[in-house]
Amino acid sequence: MAVTAPGQLNVNEPPSWGSRSVDCFEKLEQIGEGTYGQVYMARELKTGEIVALKKIRMDNEREGFPITAIREIKILKKLHHENVIKLKEIVTSPGPEKDEQGKPDGNKYKGGIYMVFEYMDHDLTGLADRPGMRFSVPQIKCYMRQLLTGLHYCHVNQVLHRDIKGSNLLIDNEGNLKLADFGLARSFSNDHNANLTNRVITLWYRPPELLLGSTKYGPAVDMWSVGCIFAELLHGKPIFPGKDEPEQLNKIFELCGAPDEVNWPGVSKIPWYNNFKPTRPMKRRIREVFRHFDRHALELLEKMITLDPSQRISAKDALDAEYFWTDPLPCDPKSLPKYESSHEFQTKKKRQQQRQHEENAKRQKLQHPQHARLPPIQQSGQAHAHMRPVPNQPIHGSQPPVTAGPSHHFGKPRGHPGPGRYPGGNPPSGYNHSSRGGQGGYGNNQYAQGRGAAPYGSGNMSGAGPRGGAGGGSSYGMGAPNYPQNGPYPGSSGTGRGSNVMGGNRNQQYGWQQ
Amino acid sequence: MLTGNDFPANGLAEGDNVAEPTPRVLIILACVLDRLVARNDRIADGITHQIEESSSCGTSHIGNSFNAFHGVRAPAISILKYLERIYKYTNCSPSCLVVGFVYIDRLIHRHPNSLVISLNVHRLLVTSIMVASKILDDVHYNNAFYARVGGVNKVELNKLELELLFLLDFGVTVSSRAFETYCLHLEKEMLLNGNGELQRIERPLMATNSLDDVSEISVDDTLASSSPP
Numbered sequence: 001m002a003v004t005a006p007g008q009l010n011v012n013e014p015p016s017w018g019s020r021s022v023d024c025f026e027k028l029e030q031i032g033e034g035t036y037g038q039v040y041m042a043r044e045l046k047t048g049e050i051v052a053l054k055k056i057r058m059d060n061e062r063e064g065f066p067i068t069a070i071r072e073i074k075i076l077k078k079l080h081h082e083n084v085i086k087l088k089e090i091v092t093s094p095g096p097e098k099d100e101q102g103k104p105d106g107n108k109y110k111g112g113i114y115m116v117f118e119y120m121d122h123d124l125t126g127l128a129d130r131p132g133m134r135f136s137v138p139q140i141k142c143y144m145r146q147l148l149t150g151l152h153y154c155h156v157n158q159v160l161h162r163d164i165k166g167s168n169l170l171i172d173n174e175g176n177l178k179l180a181d182f183g184l185a186r187s188f189s190n191d192h193n194a195n196l197t198n199r200v201i202t203l204w205y206r207p208p209e210l211l212l213g214s215t216k217y218g219p220a221v222d223m224w225s226v227g228c229i230f231a232e233l234l235h236g237k238p239i240f241p242g243k244d245e246p247e248q249l250n251k252i253f254e255l256c257g258a259p260d261e262v263n264w265p266g267v268s269k270i271p272w273y274n275n276f277k278p279t280r281p282m283k284r285r286i287r288e289v290f291r292h293f294d295r296h297a298l299e300l301l302e303k304m305i306t307l308d309p310s311q312r313i314s315a316k317d318a319l320d321a322e323y324f325w326t327d328p329l330p331c332d333p334k335s336l337p338k339y340e341s342s343h344e345f346q347t348k349k350k351r352q353q354q355r356q357h358e359e360n361a362k363r364q365k366l367q368h369p370q371h372a373r374l375p376p377i378q379q380s381g382q383a384h385a386h387m388r389p390v391p392n393q394p395i396h397g398s399q400p401p402v403t404a405g406p407s408h409h410f411g412k413p414r415g416h417p418g419p420g421r422y423p424g425g426n427p428p429s430g431y432n433h434s435s436r437g438g439q440g441g442y443g444n445n446q447y448a449q450g451r452g453a454a455p456y457g458s459g460n461m462s463g464a465g466p467r468g469g470a471g472g473g474s475s476y477g478m479g480a481p482n483y484p485q486n487g488p489y490p491g492s493s494g495t496g497r498g499s500n501v502m503g504g505n506r507n508q509q510y511g512w513q514q
Numbered sequence: 515m516l517t518g519n520d521f522p523a524n525g526l527a528e529g530d531n532v533a534e535p536t537p538r539v540l541i542i543l544a545c546v547l548d549r550l551v552a553r554n555d556r557i558a559d560g561i562t563h564q565i566e567e568s569s570s571c572g573t574s575h576i577g578n579s580f581n582a583f584h585g586v587r588a589p590a591i592s593i594l595k596y597l598e599r600i601y602k603y604t605n606c607s608p609s610c611l612v613v614g615f616v617y618i619d620r621l622i623h624r625h626p627n628s629l630v631i632s633l634n635v636h637r638l639l640v641t642s643i644m645v646a647s648k649i650l651d652d653v654h655y656n657n658a659f660y661a662r663v664g665g666v667n668k669v670e671l672n673k674l675e676l677e678l679l680f681l682l683d684f685g686v687t688v689s690s691r692a693f694e695t696y697c698l699h700l701e702k703e704m705l706l707n708g709n710g711e712l713q714r715i716e717r718p719l720m721a722t723n724s725l726d727d728v729s730e731i732s733v734d735d736t737l738a739s740s741s742p743p
Contacts, residue, residue, distance in 0.1 A: 064657035
């Protein structure tokens, strides 16, 4: 209450954030690209410590400091756990502004603002996508247990992550897994009275209640995502790779059965239930489809991808599941193999370069007259390119237009259990995985599908006001926590996903200026 | 420049006063801040005199943490009128005013040598209420709009926002318990200073047993922010 007594001392203050310059660090390499800026691996000059620098984009003059950044900083300030990424400090970079004496003007509105995180070598998606990578059962148990431990900590502290996915789970070479990217996270109260946006969580990991338009939800949304990741680790590929919301729901219903008042009391009251309720009966087929899974794994998975959020297992109960307490037990993180650094951002880039290489080689062959009548080269996955209003662009614009873009995870030697096992009917060549938008947990762009506006029909976005320009392929929509809550996905079929839009932007963002 | 004279010029004419009752929190806050500023202005004057006597110069010796918020001269508009204006045009929830006050109070704690005086109180208010609204209200105006309402340049307000966030060390979370404590404090201030019977500050709807952020509960994040008219 110092307004009336301003002279009181406030003791025990740590050195304030923002007091140091980014010049204390040497940038080594870009490792990610997110909603609010690039992410770099960097070395602190004084200590030699390797960190990750996440630049906060400050180029929207009308919005000021991005609300997502405020939220992330605010939430990370209160979370301290070995399975949650640690925000070490915030640094500024000296901008062009000087005062009359030519000294920096002491103002923080400078060249840029960076969040300094502990450095993590991998993200789960990047790691899983390494050629030849196959996780052992104790390894999967080890990662899952850490994921659940971190998430349980968040939930106990009343924080919803709201964007659990592989690229937001960072892993270091000590085998530690940490939750990252809290740009969409928020506090929740247990009374469930607040209306929350359902435009969260990357599509493939988004639970049915959000897809059906629920605005009152809780920690169960994160648990659905965990279930998707768990199944993906065991299955070797994403289990619900929907390209838009209706398809996403359909894929879920095909595996989990159709929701009704019996298996999900109250489901018919959810806003968009009537728009999406399946026209034909569908029964739950998890045990059938994943019959090759270990019994305890299947049991746990069943409880995670339970349609009714109130019956879905909590992080705490999941940690007590038989799965984690039967042989083979989760291994010690330190016993895990060490891998060369891999972030989804980098692995994608590498694959893209490789494809470009092959592409060029093929084109050269094409120039021979005897091949002149061959049809244009089709890259696998390219058939879906028409769904994207803005295809992913190559970094330097030199890539031939037939290449679908870097976001595909197809064609990797991952040892799929075989085509056709999964009822979604994915073509064996791999599906269009392009809606995996995230770029590694330091910098998300995952929320493109909500923010970017396109997938819901731009007409819906008219109320969006000054934030994230509507409908355009170029909208970052950064900093917009507020989404119009309009009708369920009009025109969503075939309009493509915003995340692709983002993907496209991401690769073009190298030159963005302050 | 933040002066009272700027307001009619920025296109937000004071309009027809269809009298919605002014929330009590505005009056209480204005009263508390008026007293604080009056006291601090005297202190600042004293310091300035001392410095002038020792042939140094400038008001910047009053502790410089709030320098960015200093105007050349005090705006003509009273604190109450200024708060009313912000409240009226930005449609922020009354809780934002309390939380804005919490931020200013935290600033004072963190920077005990800096004084809230008539030269900086307006900018401190518009900035802290804007940040509070950004965090508290999921439907909120953008910085550009707050700049117009507050009579501050947009670029300058962006700077002030950052300045505030860093001065606060990003400590923008206000627990519901802290929120309640501040409400009680403000109400007591009014009582102690002989302003009649107890006036209750408007509280947001929230779960009484919750330990959440006040900034995070009982507000929707479902709607788009509004654009300036």
